[in-house]
Amino acid sequence: MKDAYKEAGVDVQAGYESVALIKKHIQRTVTEGVLGGIGSFSGLFQIDLNKYPTPVLVSGTDGVGTKLKLAHSMKVHDTIGIDAVAMCVNDVLCQGADPLFFLDYIACGKNYPDIIEKIVKGVAEGCIQAECALVGGETAEMPGFYKQDEYDIAGFCVGAVNKPDIIDGSLIEEGDVLLGLASTGVHSNGFSLVRKIFGEDAKSLSKVYPGYEATIGEVLLTPTKIYVKDIKRIRTVAKIKGMSHITGGGFVENIPRMFKDNNLTPVINKGSWAVLPVFDLIMKQGNITEEDMYRTFNMGIGTVIAVSKEDAKKIQKQFKNEIYEIGYVALAGDVKKLKDIEENIYIKER
Numbered sequence: 001m002k003d004a005y006k007e008a009g010v011d012v013q014a015g016y017e018s019v020a021l022i023k024k025h026i027q028r029t030v031t032e033g034v035l036g037g038i039g040s041f042s043g044l045f046q047i048d049l050n051k052y053p054t055p056v057l058v059s060g061t062d063g064v065g066t067k068l069k070l071a072h073s074m075k076v077h078d079t080i081g082i083d084a085v086a087m088c089v090n091d092v093l094c095q096g097a098d099p100l101f102f103l104d105y106i107a108c109g110k111n112y113p114d115i116i117e118k119i120v121k122g123v124a125e126g127c128i129q130a131e132c133a134l135v136g137g138e139t140a141e142m143p144g145f146y147k148q149d150e151y152d153i154a155g156f157c158v159g160a161v162n163k164p165d166i167i168d169g170s171l172i173e174e175g176d177v178l179l180g181l182a183s184t185g186v187h188s189n190g191f192s193l194v195r196k197i198f199g200e201d202a203k204s205l206s207k208v209y210p211g212y213e214a215t216i217g218e219v220l221l222t223p224t225k226i227y228v229k230d231i232k233r234i235r236t237v238a239k240i241k242g243m244s245h246i247t248g249g250g251f252v253e254n255i256p257r258m259f260k261d262n263n264l265t266p267v268i269n270k271g272s273w274a275v276l277p278v279f280d281l282i283m284k285q286g287n288i289t290e291e292d293m294y295r296t297f298n299m300g301i302g303t304v305i306a307v308s309k310e311d312a313k314k315i316q317k318q319f320k321n322e323i324y325e326i327g328y329v330a331l332a333g334d335v336k337k338l339k340d341i342e343e344n345i346y347i348k349e350r
Contacts, residue, residue: 101158107139109148242259
């Protein structure tokens with residue numbers, strides 16, 4: 001008997017095979033709040049009201065942008081899922097929430113069960129790093145819309161925070177310290193520029209640049225850092241007043257987003273942290289100005305938090321060389337003479 005849907009390009013049986021393959025990865029992410037299993041029309045999660053007596057749900061959704069082009073070219077599919085989780089949970093963290101559960105959406109030109117399994121394996125790994133559950137998802141086979149060997153992935157995360165513990169920047173004041181948590185690399189932003197500089201085909205991405213042992217493709221595909229465990233550790237010893245996830249827009253756009261008071265401004269001390277070599281390479285190979293680098297990339301800092309001077313000392317004592325003091329909070333009127341690359345952020349030589 002002919003399968004009309006399969007002849008149209010959609011293989012339902014491949015979808016069943018994919019589900020069978022990913023079940024074991026999803027099972028690894030199950031937490032106490034998960035109700036039910038894979039196969040329902042929706043995911044169920046019960047909030048612990050003893051832990052969250054005044055719960056506020058915090059949500060975030062995102063994708064990984066054109067970093068996917070590199071994954072396609074290099075046929076590396078088991079890390080891009082980590083990026084998808086990271087982009088969502090790191091945003092949710094900025095409001096003080098604990099990520100509770102995650103859902104993914106994968107759209108592809110053709111369902112290859114082994115590739116779908118690798119993608120979801122990465123998603124599951126990201127969820128484990130984020131201490132949240134993968135409670136559901138969708139794989140959509142869309143022939144004619146995507147090429148057979150291409151796919152896209154996006155995610156959605158829900159977290160919870162007690163209302164008094166919401167981080168909204170309202171407590172930030174002059175003299176507070178800005179601490180930077182190191183990134184693992186380019187993360188998942190700026191890849192349209194990266195691809196213009198290094199190319200996106202397998203041959204270009206297989207080049208090994210001086211000073212590196214890995215190919216540039218491998219360096220660029222390094223998964224985005226997930227900051228859940230670090231932030232939870234910090235909150236056991238300190239009060240986080242503001243937090244920014246350094247994504248698209250780099251330092252210039254993202255750090256000011258943590259501020260509620262327009263009379264305050266962040267001052268960033270260049271040279272106070274180790275800028276990763278990949279950013280020097282991007283800057284040199286692309287002939288990019290330093291100003292544009294700070295507008296586009298994380299420059300080696302994936303998350304910035306604002307804390308009091310006293311708490312900054314506690315945090316650095318516990319984390320030692322894992323966190324950098326990268327700047328401070330000043331009154332906007334007091335920094336007019338400093339070099340500014342945007343009206344609401346100042347970057348000065350240390």
